[in-house]
Amino acid sequence: MSVEATAAEVEIEEGDGVTRREFLNYAWLASLGIFTAQLAGVSYLFAMPRFRAGEFGGxxxxxxxxxxxxxxxxxxxxxxxxxxxxxxxxxxxxxxxxxxxxxxxxxxxxxxxxxxxxxxxxxxxxxxxxxxxxxxxxxxxxxxxxxxxxxxxxxxxxxxxxxxxxxxxxxxxxxxxxxxxxxxxxxx
Ligand code: FES
Structure with a gap:
């Protein structure tokens, strides 16, 4: 690689077909997806009644x-x-x-x-x-x-x-x- 290689060229050469920027984007999206799923799970548990009808507490x-x-x-x-x-x-x-x-x-x-x-x-x-x-x-x-x-x-x-x-x-x-x-x- 020549000293004058541009940043874009460096990104293309660093991964196995995936640039560093793309990799970071995928990682960020995956983290966001996991976080959203966990949040949805917790919200669902909070929304569920703690006791069923016909049992004490319900x-x-x-x-x-x-x-x-x-x-x-x-x-x-x-x-x-x-x-x-x-x-x-x-x-x-x-x-x-x-x-x-x-x-x-x-x-x-x-x-x-x-x-x-x-x-x-x-x-x-x-x-x-x-x-x-x-x-x-x-x-x-x-x-x-x-x-x-x-x-x-x-x-x-x-x-x-x-x-x-x-x-x-x-x-x-x-x-x-x-x-x-x-x-x-x-x-x-
Ligand atoms: S009078 Fe009911 S427990 Fe004492």
């Missing part, structure tokens, strides 16, 4: 609103979802089954019309309000959501505790309990 579908239990019927325990589903005059609640004192599992006592914890005797009303005993606060509750067939939320447990008012606007709307959304009971 959403528990309870069917159409028209099938809600009647007012005054005994609270129904959903062991898999770890909640008591309650219907009162005001609406529906999903109460976390764990006592707010030291974590025992309280039970519904029909004769007393209240929840009573077997460990230290804390008592709570049908809607989870603290009544007596060493528990420091009301029962925790999960968010109950009512959605139409388009997935629009028609009603939802308010952030400051309370029921989803019933009857809901659409009797065919789907009722679900989101066990990934727990509201802490208010302190007494």
């Amino acid at each position: 959403v528990f579908p309870l069917g159409p609103a028209i099938n809600l239990p009647e007012v005054g019927i005994a609270p129904e325990k959903n062991s898999k979802g770890r909640f008591w589903f309650v219907r009162s005059e005001e609406g529906v609640y999903a109460l976390y089954i764990v006592c707010t004192h030291l974590g025992c599992l309280f039970q519904w006592q029909a004769t007393e019309n209240r929840f009573i914890c077997p460990c230290h005797g804390s008592q709570f009303s049908r809607t989870g309000q603290y009544l007596t005993g060493p528990a420091p606060r009301n029962l925790d509750m999960f968010v109950v959501r009512v959605e139409d067939d388009q997935g629009n939320v028609l009603a939802e447990t308010p952030a400051e505790e309370g029921p989803v008012p019933t009857p809901v606007p659409d009797p065919d709307a789907q009722v679900m309990v989101d066990t990934g959304a727990r509201l802490q009971g208010k302190h007494k």
Whole structure:
């Protein structure tokens, strides 16, 4: 190669048919492709729900609103979802089954019309309000959501505790309990 060889000539001669500039371009594009694929993978994992429907931490579908239990019927325990589903005059609640004192599992006592914890005797009303005993606060509750067939939320447990008012606007709307959304009971 003569001393006067141009830069273009050097590039052509250095590779096996691929110049250094082309090689660097390919390497850069390959890195960009790998980075984009990794980013897409991470975004997909973040977008995926962490829990499947019907497993604790996820959403528990309870069917159409028209099938809600009647007012005054005994609270129904959903062991898999770890909640008591309650219907009162005001609406529906999903109460976390764990006592707010030291974590025992309280039970519904029909004769007393209240929840009573077997460990230290804390008592709570049908809607989870603290009544007596060493528990420091009301029962925790999960968010109950009512959605139409388009997935629009028609009603939802308010952030400051309370029921989803019933009857809901659409009797065919789907009722679900989101066990990934727990509201802490208010302190007494
Ligand atoms: S754990 Fe329920 S009263 Fe103590």
